[in-house]
Amino acid sequence: MYKVLVVDDSALMRKIMCDIINSIQGFQVVDICSDGQSAYRRISEFGNFDVITMNVALARMSGLEVMERLNDDGCDIPIVAVSSQVKEDRDMTVKALESGAVEVLVRPYRVSPADRETIRADLVSILEAAVSKKKQPAARTTVTPSRPSEPVRPRIRETEPARRQPDKAETVKGGVDPRELSKPLSKVTIPLKDIKKLSPSVVGGYDLVAIASSTGGPQALRTCLPMLPKHLGVPVVIVQHMPKGFTASLAERIDDVSNVRIKEAEEGEILQNDTVYIAPGGWHLEVVSKSGGKLANHLSDAPAIGNLRPCADVMFHSIAKLPCKRVLCVVLTGMGSDGTEGISYLGAYKEIYCITQSADTCVVYGMPKAADQAGLSCESVPITQIANAIAKRLGV
Numbered sequence: 228m229y230k231v232l233v234v235d236d237s238a239l240m241r242k243i244m245c246d247i248i249n250s251i252q253g254f255q256v257v258d259i260c261s262d263g264q265s266a267y268r269r270i271s272e273f274g275n276f277d278v279i280t281m282n283v284a285l286a287r288m289s290g291l292e293v294m295e296r297l298n299d300d301g302c303d304i305p306i307v308a309v310s311s312q313v314k315e316d317r318d319m320t321v322k323a324l325e326s327g328a329v330e331v332l333v334r335p336y337r338v339s340p341a342d343r344e345t346i347r348a349d350l351v352s353i354l355e356a357a358v359s360k361k362k363q364p365a366a367r368t369t370v371t372p373s374r375p376s377e378p379v380r381p382r383i384r385e386t387e388p389a390r391r392q393p394d395k396a397e398t399v400k401g402g403v404d405p406r407e408l409s410k411p412l413s414k415v416t417i418p419l420k421d422i423k424k425l426s427p428s429v430v431g432g433y434d435l436v437a438i439a440s441s442t443g444g445p446q447a448l449r450t451c452l453p454m455l456p457k458h459l460g461v462p463v464v465i466v467q468h469m470p471k472g473f474t475a476s477l478a479e480r481i482d483d484v485s486n487v488r489i490k491e492a493e494e495g496e497i498l499q500n501d502t503v504y505i506a507p508g509g510w511h512l513e514v515v516s517k518s519g520g521k522l523a524n525h526l527s528d529a530p531a532i533g534n535l536r537p538c539a540d541v542m543f544h545s546i547a548k549l550p551c552k553r554v555l556c557v558v559l560t561g562m563g564s565d566g567t568e569g570i571s572y573l574g575a576y577k578e579i580y581c582i583t584q585s586a587d588t589c590v591v592y593g594m595p596k597a598a599d600q601a602g603l604s605c606e607s608v609p610i611t612q613i614a615n616a617i618a619k620r621l622g623v
Contacts, residue, residue: 229277229358230257234266234293235309236285243338244280244309247347254278254354263288267296270304278357280307280332283319291323298327305329305357311336314476321476324445329357329590333470352534356442356562359591419602422574425553427605429580431622433461434551435498435514435522439539439569441468441561443590445477447610448559452503454614456623457486461555462498462522464506464514466539468561471509478505498522506537513545520550535565539594543569547576555620556581557613558604560589564597571603582616583607 233244233256245256257276260266263285270279270293283290294306308328310320320331330353335342436459440447444467455463467474475491482489485503492504492512498521506512510526517523525545532538543566546554554577556570570581583595583604588611598604608616 229254229354230275231255231354232258232260232266232270232276232279234260234263234279234281234285234290236261236282240282240309240334240338243343243346247343247350248280248354250347251351251354262286263290263293267293270297270302271300274302274304276304278305278307278354280309281328282309283323284311284316289319291319291326294323294326294328307332307353307357309334317473318476318480321445321473321480324477325449325480327446329442331470331473333472352562356591356593359562359593417571417575419571422571422603423578424574424603424605425578425580427580430620433553433555433580433621434549435461435546436463436555436557436617436621437514437542437546438463438465438557438559439542439561439566439594440465440559441563441565441591441594443560444468446590447584447613448477449481450610451559451613452481452487452489453485454611455485455487455503456614456618457501459487459501459618459621459623461500461621463487463503464492464498464512464524464542465503466506466512466537466542466565468535468537468565469508471507474505474508478503492524492526494524494526496524498524506542509536511537511541513541514549515545516549522549522551533563533565539566540569540572543573547573549577551577553578553580555579555617556603557617558583558595558598559610559613560584560591561594562591563593566594567597567601567603570598571601574603579603580605580620582613582620584613585609 231248231254233241235241241259248254248256260269264287267288281290306328308320308323308331310316310331310333324331332349332353478489478491488502490504491507504524511529513525513527515523515525532540554573556579558566573579581598581603583598585607586592588609589595599607
């Protein structure tokens with residue numbers, strides 16, 4: 228039985244969280260705290276919890292401050308950040324995720340019976356991810372951006388993009404029939420022998436870098452993206468599993484300390500070299516081809532796949548339709564296997580090189596493990612070496 232500490236300044240939310248967690252098989256709430264100071268003291272003195280759920284906005288010491296202090300103390304208890312959609316809470320939650328919180332649970336302002344079911348469904352997967360492995364300490368990396376100071380860019384628009392159909396798939400040659408492109412992901416199986424994996428000796432010639440990331444991903448991205456060189460020569464697209472409303476803050480914070488530009492992806496924008504696009508929470512990110520061979524982002528509110536939206540498999544699947552030759556794929560820490568099927572599918576149509584995050588630096592060695600076991604990985608490296616591995620493959 229996993230022992231859970233619930234930290235929340237609302238008596239009602241403490242009751243709701245306790246009831247829900249105690250109803251989940253294998254988990255039991257053994258203690259509660261109502262403010263940050265008492266939570267920090269309780270964890271420091273006892274520390275016999277398997278997982279902690281903590282509201283980021285607490286009295287006497289914020290949840291973020293508690294997490295940062297615990298991280299400095301070397302505490303390895305997985306913490307789930309509980310947040311609302313209020314902007315201040317979103318920003319604080321992104322900071323908490325960068326500091327080592329393994330997942331985020333978004334709660335509504337008022338909790339209806341239907342909301343309780345939604346929270347319970349979310350908590351089942353979140354708690355499973357949290358206890359699957361002790362979290363890694365936050366990377367102590369100091370990064371000084373090399374780009375000159377620029378005027379403040381307009382904030383990413385908050386209005387939701389209108390859904391439209393992606394461009395028609397281009398007929399491409401590969402190890403399977405091109406008509407397979409129209410089939411659902413779950414209906415396509417690609418033999419390993421038909422996947423066009425590149426040798427480590429092949430450098431340069433890539434059209435795109437595509438990254439999949441999940442549990443522990445904000446911390447991983449905060450570590451590796453600022454290490455990328457200023458001139459990559461290609462665009463980068465990322466699917467990071469996060470709730471709706473949080474990816475803009477994540478992109479802005481990493482952009483502040485990076486050499487390349489980091490932004491939340493927008494509907495219809497043309498992909499630019501040396502720019503990193505993060506899929507917005509709640510939207511699938513597809514890459515489509517425009518006139519003149521230019522690549523663009525397309526955001527889709529199509530149904531979630533495996534309860535995921537965005538889903539990395541969808542992103543990799545869309546890239547298979549593009550008029551490009553070579554794609555650099557990266558799989559970072561995360562629960563489950565998202566990305567493996569999509570990269571396998573992509574490899575039947577394009578030349579690919581796949582880098583996975585090493586098991587010892589993953590918060591959860593799930594997604595990289597799935598790619599490794601499927602024979603897709605060309606090299607597995609620690610998170611602090613991911614950027615260097617990308618740059619080496621690109622020849623920059």
